[in-house]
Amino acid sequence: MISETPPPDLTAVPLIDVRALGEALAAFAAERNWDQYHSPKNLTMALSGEIGELSEIFQWLSEDDSRSVAVNPETATAVREELADVMLYLVRLAYVLGVDLNEAVIQKLQKNTENYPVDKSYGSNKKYDKL
Amino acid sequence: MISETPPPDLTAVPLIDVRALGEALAAFAAERNWDQYHSPKNLTMALSGEIGELSEIFQWLSEDDSRSVAVNPETATAVREELADVMLYLVRLAYVLGVDLNEAVIQKLQKNTENYPVDKSYGSNKKYDKL
Amino acid sequence: MISETPPPDLTAVPLIDVRALGEALAAFAAERNWDQYHSPKNLTMALSGEIGELSEIFQWLSEDDSRSVAVNPETATAVREELADVMLYLVRLAYVLGVDLNEAVIQKLQKNTENYPVDKSYGSNKKYDKL
Amino acid sequence: MISETPPPDLTAVPLIDVRALGEALAAFAAERNWDQYHSPKNLTMALSGEIGELSEIFQWLSEDDSRSVAVNPETATAVREELADVMLYLVRLAYVLGVDLNEAVIQKLQKNTENYPVDKSYGSNKKYDKL
Numbered sequence: 001m002i003s004e005t006p007p008p009d010l011t012a013v014p015l016i017d018v019r020a021l022g023e024a025l026a027a028f029a030a031e032r033n034w035d036q037y038h039s040p041k042n043l044t045m046a047l048s049g050e051i052g053e054l055s056e057i058f059q060w061l062s063e064d065d066s067r068s069v070a071v072n073p074e075t076a077t078a079v080r081e082e083l084a085d086v087m088l089y090l091v092r093l094a095y096v097l098g099v100d101l102n103e104a105v106i107q108k109l110q111k112n113t114e115n116y117p118v119d120k121s122y123g124s125n126k127k128y129d130k131l
Numbered sequence: 132m133i134s135e136t137p138p139p140d141l142t143a144v145p146l147i148d149v150r151a152l153g154e155a156l157a158a159f160a161a162e163r164n165w166d167q168y169h170s171p172k173n174l175t176m177a178l179s180g181e182i183g184e185l186s187e188i189f190q191w192l193s194e195d196d197s198r199s200v201a202v203n204p205e206t207a208t209a210v211r212e213e214l215a216d217v218m219l220y221l222v223r224l225a226y227v228l229g230v231d232l233n234e235a236v237i238q239k240l241q242k243n244t245e246n247y248p249v250d251k252s253y254g255s256n257k258k259y260d261k262l
Numbered sequence: 263m264i265s266e267t268p269p270p271d272l273t274a275v276p277l278i279d280v281r282a283l284g285e286a287l288a289a290f291a292a293e294r295n296w297d298q299y300h301s302p303k304n305l306t307m308a309l310s311g312e313i314g315e316l317s318e319i320f321q322w323l324s325e326d327d328s329r330s331v332a333v334n335p336e337t338a339t340a341v342r343e344e345l346a347d348v349m350l351y352l353v354r355l356a357y358v359l360g361v362d363l364n365e366a367v368i369q370k371l372q373k374n375t376e377n378y379p380v381d382k383s384y385g386s387n388k389k390y391d392k393l
Numbered sequence: 394m395i396s397e398t399p400p401p402d403l404t405a406v407p408l409i410d411v412r413a414l415g416e417a418l419a420a421f422a423a424e425r426n427w428d429q430y431h432s433p434k435n436l437t438m439a440l441s442g443e444i445g446e447l448s449e450i451f452q453w454l455s456e457d458d459s460r461s462v463a464v465n466p467e468t469a470t471a472v473r474e475e476l477a478d479v480m481l482y483l484v485r486l487a488y489v490l491g492v493d494l495n496e497a498v499i500q501k502l503q504k505n506t507e508n509y510p511v512d513k514s515y516g517s518n519k520k521y522d523k524l
Contacts, residue, residue, distance in 0.1 A: 041197035045321035052314010059307035060518035066172035070228040084239035097201040108215035125453035176452035183445010190438035191387035256322035303459035328434035346501035359463040370477035
């Protein structure tokens with residue numbers, strides 16, 4: 001008799017809940033009459049801008065030094081703010097596109113699990129199509 | 132008699148909850164011995180890569196056409212996957228840095244509320260220091 | 263008698279000459295003992311940072327308004343500086359990698375000419391693999 | 394008698410010459426009726442896309458390994474193509490904006506020379522406003 005454990009049903013639990021932020025940002029934009037600027041195209045550019053600022057924090061640091069950026073008083077505030085900005089624009093972008101981020105994340109994790117089986121990807125930094 | 136409503140206490144409620152994803156990604160990386168690659172510097176570059184892919188979806192589209200990207204069958208899957216990828220790397224980056232994203236988001240929203248008072252920023256696309 | 267014009271030999275003429283800048287930047291870095299920071303990885307992050315700043319100039323503008331950014335007194339200086347910064351880091355990056363940019367550009371143009379035949383790509387914003 | 398050497402007149406020599414490429418790209422776009430897509434806003438997004446692809450080459454590599462990317466057969470072609478793509482879009486963007494890149498580069502170098510005096514910036518990875 002076969003009794004394999006079924007794979008965990010990742011869809012059973014939310015991995016993220018960003019709905020309250022989505023609503024808060026929608027209200028923030030509506031109050032300021034900003035919906036006209038918040039096209040997906042523009043929000044994607046805003047994300048690029050924030051990732052650029054995040055990159056500037058790390059660009060001349062070694063990988064080792066990059067690990068202490070959030071506790072180093074010179075960079076702690078900046079890195080927290082940039083991470084927050086990326087989250088704000090990401091959630092806003094998904095909201096205006098009508099994408100359920102939790103669902104999208106769960107599906108992507110399932111795909112990653114298939115693309116990167118432990119035995120093949122262990123200790124490797126290669127992309128799945130080169131494994 | 133004055134009875135102004137006090138401003139909402141944004142710190143009272145979580146705006147986002149991404150802890151389950153943070154733990155799932157930590158387990159995913161640990162199982163594959165990937166912690167060695169997941170320095171904040173490297174994860175920031177990975178974020179740049181994903182934002183680049185997101186930009187490619189939008190680069191030649193008008194703002195109007197950008198609004199239907201998630202329902203257009205040619206781009207719907209791609210845009211969902213890219214949004215998910217940005218979320219995965221963002222949550223992973225905050226995790227390895229030890230940054231509480233909910234706290235960071237709440238503080239950034241409070242700052243935005245101060246920087247962009249409704250009367251000054253209504254209908255404007257200017258940065259706060261130019262308002 | 264067939265007398266087709268042969269395709270122009272793109273390799274016969276330099277399309278760009280950035281060697282003087284490459285040398286100037288190498289001297290600039292050497293004088294300041296900056297070679298230690300100028301790894302290709304770091305310079306790529308610096309490029310991301312500059313592209314991010316460029317994106318911030320354009321993010322809330324319509325495509326039409328984006329056309330006058332270099333003559334608009336509010337943005338003219340900034341956009342010139344960001345374009346220059348991208349060029350500086352790009353030339354520096356190619357230099358430390360030992361890549362001949364003129365050669366690379368010529369080969370890429372030849373590839374683009376093959377990938378985008380005029381009849382198929384006329385008026386289209388699709389990537390070559392979707393034409 | 395004072396006989397200080399005057400600072401070199403950087404404006405006397407071109408540091409870069411990208412005019413032939415600018416013309417080649419303008420012809421390439423015109424032939425395909427692509428001017429409608431080549432707004433500065435869109436070209437900036439295309440630049441983000443290319444920088445993203447460049448970042449993906451480097452994201453999991455150590456700084457040391459990043460130095461051999463252009464000679465490693467697995468990445469040599471890709472890195473050359475991405476560098477070329479960045480140059481193509483950068484020159485195209487400057488062209489549609491009407492910005493003289495050589496002039497912009499010279500002025501930026503002069504500014505960098507002022508912002509980073511050798512004695513203050515020697516061996517430092519700090520931005521000029523933190524020196």
